Structure formats: structure tokens, C-alpha cells
Amino acid sequence: MGLKRKQMLTGQKAFFEQKLQNRLSLLSGRGIEAPKADKDTLVRKFRAAIKAVNSRTKFITDNEKKAEEMVKIKAERAAAPLKEQEDGKAEKPKKAPAEGKEKKAKGEKKAAPPKTAEGGKSRKAAESPEVGKA
Numbered sequence: 700m701g702l703k704r705k706q707m708l709t710g711q712k713a714f715f716e717q718k719l720q721n722r723l724s725l726l727s728g729r730g731i732e733a734p735k736a737d738k739d740t741l742v743r744k745f746r747a748a749i750k751a752v753n754s755r756t757k758f759i760t761d762n763e764k765k766a767e768e769m770v771k772i773k774a775e776r777a778a779a780p781l782k783e784q785e786d787g788k789a790e791k792p793k794k795a796p797a798e799g800k801e802k803k804a805k806g807e808k809k810a811a812p813p814k815t816a817e818g819g820k821s822r823k824a825a826e827s828p829e830v831g832k833a
Contacts, residue, residue: 705759712752719745 722745726736736742 705756708752708756708759712749712756715745715748715752719749 719742722739722741723736726739726742731739
């Protein structure tokens with residue numbers, strides 16, 4: 700919604716305002732006063748059209764303001780000294796390995812879990828077939 704859209708909307712608004720003025724002058728020429736003229740269908744139609752154009756124009760101006768703010772923010776970020784950005788990266792301390800964990804050599808394997816007296820099977824595994832038989 701660029702500049703062309705905004706220009707088109709201002710043209711539409713001027714058109715509807717002119718039509719409204721023409722209609723109001725016609726009604727006043729016929730002797731119809733303001734309260735009754737407000738109830739005229741064409742007057743209501745032109746006022747609704749003007750209101751719709753105003754809301755569209757407001758939306759466009761709000762978007763333009765947001766775009767300007769974003770440009771300012773980007774310019775401020777770009778203008779920030781590079782040293783501050785680099786210092787922020789350099790200040791991060793390197794993490795030392797935890798004391799409880801030790802690194803394994805490439806050839807080492809994981810330690811096997813402790814075996815029970817029954818040749819490597821746990822008690823539950825050894826007892827479960829006996830329980831099923833009894």
C-alpha cells in the first residue's frame with residue numbers, strides 16, 4: 700500500500716465529500732432540514748463511504764509510521780560501535796569440563812554393569828521362571 704494507494708483514497712474522499720455537499724444543498728433547496736436530511740439514504744451512503752476511506756487512510760499512515768520506526772531502529776543498530784558487539788562475543792567464558800565426568804580415550808569401552816553371583820543374570824530374572832513353575 701504505497702503512495703499511489705494513498706493518493707487514490709484522498710481522491711475518493713474528495714469525490715464523496717463533493718457528492719455529499721451536492722446532496723445536502725439539493726435537500727436544503729427543497730426545504731428539508733438537517734435532522735431529516737441525516738436520514739436520507741444517499742446522505743447516509745456518502746457519509747459511510749467517507750468514513751470507510753478515512754479508516755483505510757489511517758491504516759496506511761499507521762503502517763508508514765511503523766516502517767519509519769523500523770528504519771530508525773535498524774540505523775541505530777548499524778551505527779552501534781562494532782567494538783561493543785565484538786567485546787560481547789569475546790567476554791563469554793569457555794566452559795571447563797565437569798569434574799565428575801572424565802573423557803574416555805578412543806579405545807576405551809563403557810564399563811559393564813556389576814554382575815551377580817549367578818553368572819551375570821540379575822536375581823529377578825533368575826527367580827521369575829521358578830515363580831512361574833510353582
